[in-house]
Structure formats: structure tokens, C-alpha cells
Amino acid sequence: MGMDERASGNPGMPLIPPRRGLTPSRFLLAVAYIIVVGFVYCFFQQNPNHPLNPHTVYKHAGQQPSAPKTVIKVVEPSVERELVPLEAHIMSKCPDAKDCLRDLVLPVMQRTLDKVNFTLSFIGRPTEHDDGVACKHGAEECLGNIIELCAQELYPDPKTYLGFVMCLTRDYRHIPQRGLIEDCALEHAIDFDKLNKCATKDDGGYGMGMLRRSVKRTSAAGVTKSCTVRLNEEIYCVRDNGQWKECPHGSSVNDLVIAIEKLYHQNA
Numbered sequence: 451m452g453m454d455e456r457a458s459g460n461p462g463m464p465l466i467p468p469r470r471g472l473t474p475s476r477f478l479l480a481v482a483y484i485i486v487v488g489f490v491y492c493f494f495q496q497n498p499n500h501p502l503n504p505h506t507v508y509k510h511a512g513q514q515p516s517a518p519k520t521v522i523k524v525v526e527p528s529v530e531r532e533l534v535p536l537e538a539h540i541m542s543k544c545p546d547a548k549d550c551l552r553d554l555v556l557p558v559m560q561r562t563l564d565k566v567n568f569t570l571s572f573i574g575r576p577t578e579h580d581d582g583v584a585c586k587h588g589a590e591e592c593l594g595n596i597i598e599l600c601a602q603e604l605y606p607d608p609k610t611y612l613g614f615v616m617c618l619t620r621d622y623r624h625i626p627q628r629g630l631i632e633d634c635a636l637e638h639a640i641d642f643d644k645l646n647k648c649a650t651k652d653d654g655g656y657g658m659g660m661l662r663r664s665v666k667r668t669s670a671a672g673v674t675k676s677c678t679v680r681l682n683e684e685i686y687c688v689r690d691n692g693q694w695k696e697c698p699h700g701s702s703v704n705d706l707v708i709a710i711e712k713l714y715h716q717n718a
């Protein structure tokens with residue numbers, strides 16, 4: 451039984467009373483209005499960089515705000531600074547790469563995403579006779595490296611490709627099996643066909659070229675161990691045989707976040 455039936459059964463009492471005072475529907479409308487306005491206000495307060503935030507207008511218009519000091523404080527963090535170079539040198543089928551990404555690189559990136567220019571590089575040896583690369587864990591590892599480089603090229607946002615690389619690395623023994631790559635691609639909104647095209651382009655020559663440039667970049671930096679983390683072009687920490695080594699500034703997430711923030715603020 452609906453409300454209408456009841457209303458028609460009692461014609462003396464209108465379903466919607468005349469406009470006077472506070473009806474339940476007008477009260478609900480007022481509450482909804484307050485919630486929406488409150489939400490919009492909080493959203494802009496928490497997003498000083500949002501283009502619709504009135505505070506950011508000052509910065510884009512390039513005018514001195516005649517507003518109180520608190521407004522200037524809101525603008526301050528959005529001053530553009532140079533990004534801090536952070537790099538991880540890995541091999542796709544290496545257990546140390548797994549620990550290194552899971553325990554240090556990813557949690558640090560979650561906290562410093564907008565301050566860092568992140569690069570994922572690979573360790574291997576360029577071979578001269580065939581323009582190839584020799585990988586420690588064989589041809590399967592080379593292919594895994596190429597797939598990860600393709601992901602980095604196709605989806606340069608570290609949130610996407612680092613998530614994908616972490617997904618593969620968690621199950622590194624199965625790299626480069628198609629099922630694993632498809633699952634991880636799906637999980638991180640990566641187009642498997644695009645990835646496959648990149649890895650097989652020019653009979654694999656395109657991907658191999660990327661891998662050669664990457665391993666040459668690694669050896670030019672003097673890096674030989676997977677996983678090596680470099681901050682601002684210098685070795686920051688090495689994960690080797692299940693242990694952290696050569697980490698004079700500390701191997702914890704907090705240590706690296708603090709080091710990045712210090713460098714970032716020096717880049718003003």
C-alpha cells in the first residue's frame with residue numbers, strides 16, 4: 451500500500467500541507483544544503499592547489515594579495531620548485547628488488563609524489579656482438595625488464611607504473627608469464643595490448659634499445675647491485691642479499707622522506 455492510496459482514502463487531509471513554517475521536506479532540503487556547502491568549503495580548504503580554490507587565484511594573477519597573512523601561508527606550499535631526482539636500479543627477477551620496492555621505494559613515493567622525479571632503471575650487461583643485453587636471471591628477466599620499461603614509458607605517472615611493477619615483483623618468479631602480466635595490468639588500469647605492442651615492436655628491437663639505454667645509464671652511475679636507491683644522483687642505500695647496506699643516512703621510510711624534503715626545500 452502506497453501513500454497515495456491512503457491520501458485518497460482521506461480527501462479531507464491534503465498530502466502536502468500548505469507552505470507554512472518548517473515542513474519535513476523543507477527541513478531536509480535545508481540540511482542537504484548545509485552538508486553540500488560544508489563539503490565544498492572543506493574540499494577547497496584541503497586542496498590549496500585546486501584551480502577553483504580562490505586562494506590560488508592570487509598566484510596565477512601574479513598580484514600581491516592585500517589579504518591577511520594567513521592567505522599567503524596557504525599559497526606558499528604551491529610555489530614551484532625543482533623536483534628531486536630519485537632512482538631505483540633493479541633486476542625484475544631479483545628478490546632484493548621486491549623488498550626494496552615494498553619496504554622503501556613505494557611507501558616513500560606515497561609520501562613524496564609531488565616532490566620527486568622518479569626513474570626506474572635496470573641492471574644488466576650490454577652485449578656487443580648482437581646489440582643485446584645479458585641479464586643475470588636470463589632472457590626471461592630481460593623480457594620482464596622490457597615490460598616494466600614499456601609500462602614506465604606508456605604510463606609515466608609513477609602511481610600507475612610503480613604499482614604495476616610492484617605487482618609483478620611480488621610474484622617475481624613468474625615474470626614474464628602472460629597470466630601474471632595480464633592480472634597486474636588489469637589491477638593497475640594498464641592496457642595489456644599496448645604493453646605487448648611496445649615489447650614486441652620492431653621484432654623486440656625497440657624494447658631492447660630501451661633496455662640497453664637503461665643498463666648503460668646504470669653502469670654510468672657506477673651501480674652494480676639490485677636494488678640500489680639513488681637520491682639526487684648519489685647512492686642513498688643498497689638492498690643486497692636480504693639486507694640494507696651502504697645506507698649512511700638510514701634505510702627507513704622516514705629517513706628517506708626527510709632527506710627528500712630537505713633537498714626539495716633547498717631547491718627553492
Ligand SMILES: *[C@@H]1O[C@H](CO)[C@@H](O)[C@H](O)[C@H]1NC(C)=O
Binds near residue numbers: 567
Ligand atoms: C626527470 O629525470 C629524467 C632523467 O631521469 C630527465 O630526463 C627528466 O627531464 C626529468 N624530468 C623533470 C620534470 O625534472
